[in-house]
Amino acid sequence: MDLNLDAPHSMGTTIIGVTYNGGVVLGADSRTSTGMYVANRASDKITQLTDNVYVCRSGSAADSQVVSDYVRYFLHQHTIQLGQPATVKVSANLIRMLAYNNKNMLQTGLIVGGWDKYEGGKIYGVPLGGTVVEQPFAIGGSGSSYLYGFFDQAWKENMTKEEAEQLVVKAVSLAIARDGASGGVVRTVIINSEGVTRNFYPGDKLQLWHEELEPQNSLLDILNAAGPEPMAI
Amino acid sequence: MEQNRGPIGQRQRCSSGLTTKKSSPPPPILLRSNQKMSSIGTGYDLSVTTFSPDGRVFQIEYAAKAVDNSGTVVGIKCKDGIVMAVAGLAADGRQIVARAKSEARSYESVYGDAVPVKELSERVASYVHLCTLYWWLRPFGCGVILGGYDKDGPQLYMIEPSGISYRYFGAAIGKGKQAAKTEIEKLKLSEMTCKEGVIEVAKIIYKLHDEAKDKAFELEMSWICEESKREHQKVPDDLLEEAKTAAKTALEEMDAD
Numbered sequence: 001m002d003l004n005l006d007a008p009h010s011m012g013t014t015i016i017g018v019t020y021n022g023g024v025v026l027g028a029d030s031r032t033s034t035g036m037y038v039a040n041r042a043s044d045k046i047t048q049l050t051d052n053v054y055v056c057r058s059g060s061a062a063d064s065q066v067v068s069d070y071v072r073y074f075l076h077q078h079t080i081q082l083g084q085p086a087t088v089k090v091s092a093n094l095i096r097m098l099a100y101n102n103k104n105m106l107q108t109g110l111i112v113g114g115w116d117k118y119e120g121g122k123i124y125g126v127p128l129g130g131t132v133v134e135q136p137f138a139i140g141g142s143g144s145s146y147l148y149g150f151f152d153q154a155w156k157e158n159m160t161k162e163e164a165e166q167l168v169v170k171a172v173s174l175a176i177a178r179d180g181a182s183g184g185v186v187r188t189v190i191i192n193s194e195g196v197t198r199n200f201y202p203g204d205k206l207q208l209w210h211e212e213l214e215p216q217n218s219l220l221d222i223l224n225a226a227g228p229e230p231m232a233i
Numbered sequence: 234m235e236q237n238r239g240p241i242g243q244r245q246r247c248s249s250g251l252t253t254k255k256s257s258p259p260p261p262i263l264l265r266s267n268q269k270m271s272s273i274g275t276g277y278d279l280s281v282t283t284f285s286p287d288g289r290v291f292q293i294e295y296a297a298k299a300v301d302n303s304g305t306v307v308g309i310k311c312k313d314g315i316v317m318a319v320a321g322l323a324a325d326g327r328q329i330v331a332r333a334k335s336e337a338r339s340y341e342s343v344y345g346d347a348v349p350v351k352e353l354s355e356r357v358a359s360y361v362h363l364c365t366l367y368w369w370l371r372p373f374g375c376g377v378i379l380g381g382y383d384k385d386g387p388q389l390y391m392i393e394p395s396g397i398s399y400r401y402f403g404a405a406i407g408k409g410k411q412a413a414k415t416e417i418e419k420l421k422l423s424e425m426t427c428k429e430g431v432i433e434v435a436k437i438i439y440k441l442h443d444e445a446k447d448k449a450f451e452l453e454m455s456w457i458c459e460e461s462k463r464e465h466q467k468v469p470d471d472l473l474e475e476a477k478t479a480a481k482t483a484l485e486e487m488d489a490d
Binding site: 078081082083087089090092093094096097118132 | 343346349352384
C-alpha cells in the first residue's frame with residue numbers, strides 16, 4: 001500500500017453546524033490526511049472570522065485556509081466601516097463570493113456559523129459550487145454521508161445549548177467511527193449573545209458504537225474480554 | 234402636471250435592511266457660515282486645487298453658494314420615519330442619485346444584504362468629496378438630504394458639496410435654510426409621528442415662501458416610514474392636500490394677527 005506523501009493535504013472531515021435556542025454550535029473532527037497518511041491528527045478545523053462568526057472548513061486544507069484568510073481580512077475592514085460587528089449573513093456572502101467566483105480552482109466546502117444582534121444564531125452552508133443556503137443545521141465533509149439519516153431522526157427545533165452540543169459531539173463521533181478520512185478528537189465551538197466557548201473531546205473518551213472495540217493493551221486480552229456494547233440511540 | 238424631475242437632487246435614498254448605528258449624537262442643526270458679504274477670491278478661486286492664503290478653497294465655497302440659491306429642501310426624522318419636502322431644483326443631483334443607486338447595488342451584490350443608510354451616505358459623501366480634489370473636475374453644486382430605513386430604524390443624513398456628511402434629526406438646505414432650521418428646532422421630533430410631521434413640514438415651507446420675492450412654487454413631499462411599508466414613496470395625495478390646507482390656514486392665522 002503506497003502512502004503517497006506528496007498528495008495534497010485534504011481534510012476528509014466531518015463538519016457540523018447546528019442552531020439552538022439562543023445561538024449556534026459548530027463541531028468538527030481533527031484529521032488532516034495526505035493520501036493514506038494522517039498529516040495532522042489534532043487539527044483545528046473551526047476557524048475564527050470575527051468575534052462572533054466562525055467557519056468550519058472541509059475539503060482541501062490549503063484552499064479552505066486561504067478563503068478563510070481573505071474573508072477574515074474583508075470582514076475586518078467591513079467591521080471598521082460599519083462601526084459594529086458584521087452579521088453572519090454578510091460573512092456567509094463573502095465566503096460565497098470567493099467560492100463561486102473561483103469555483104474552477106477551489107475545492108472546499110464550508111459551514112459558516114455565528115450570532116448577531118439582528119438575526120440571532122444562524123448557520124449558512126457553502127458547499128462546493130459556491131451556493132449559499134441558510135439552514136437550521138448543516139453537515140459537510142466526507143463523514144457527513146453517514147449522518148444524513150441520523151439527523152433526520154435526531155434533529156429538533158429549539159434545543160437547549162447542552163442538547164445541541166451533545167447532538168453535535170455524538171454525530172461527529174458516529175461519523176469518525178465509519179469514515180476513514182475523519183478521526184482524532186471532536187472540537188466544538190458554541191457562539192451566542194454572551195460570547196464564544198470552545199470545547200474539546202478526546203477521541204478515546206468518546207462513546208463506542210456498534211462493533212467498535214475497547215482500546216486494548218494486548219490483542220490476547222480480546223479472548224477474555226466481554227462482548228461489545230449494543231448500539232444505543 | 235407634477236413632473237418631479239427637478240428636485241431629484243434632493244431626493245432621498247431608501248434601503249430596507251440592515252446594520253448601521255451611529256452611536257455619537259449628530260451635531261446641532263447648523264451648517265455653513267453665512268457669507269452675506271461675498272468675499273472675492275482674486276486669483277485663488279480659479280481652481281479647486283488651489284488654497285487661498287487664509288486656508289480656504291474658494292471653489293468649494295462657490296459650490297455651496299449654488300446650493301444656497303436654490304429652493305429650500307427640508308427633511309426631518311420623526312419617531313417612526315422620515316419626511317422630506319422638496320421645492321427646488323438641482324441639476325447635479327441627478328448624477329449623485331445615479332451614483333447612490335450604483336453604490337447601493339454594488340454593496341448588495343458583494344455583501345448580500347441591503348446597504349445600511351450610514352454606509353451609503355459615507356460612500357456618496359466620499360464621491361462628492363472626490364470631485365473636490367482634482368482640477369479637472371468641478372465640485373457638485375447641490376446638497377443631498379438622504380433618508381432611509383434600515384435595520385437600525387429611520388435615519389437622516391445630509392451631504393454638502395464639500396463632501397461633509399452628518400446624521401441629523403432635522404436638516405434644511407437652499408434659500409430659506411436658516412429660517413427653516415429655526416422652525417425645525419421648535420418642533421419636538423421625538424414625539425412626532427410621520428403623519429404629524431408631514432403637516433409641520435408643509436407649514437414650514439409655506440411660511441418660508443416670500444410672496445413678493447420668490448416665484449410660485451410647487452410643494453412636493455415624500456416620506457419613508459412604517460405606513461409606507463418602509464419604502465420610499467411620495468406622500469399620498471390626500472395627506473398632501475390636508476397638509477397644504479393646514480399650512481395655508483396657519484399662514485392666514487399668522488397674517489391675521
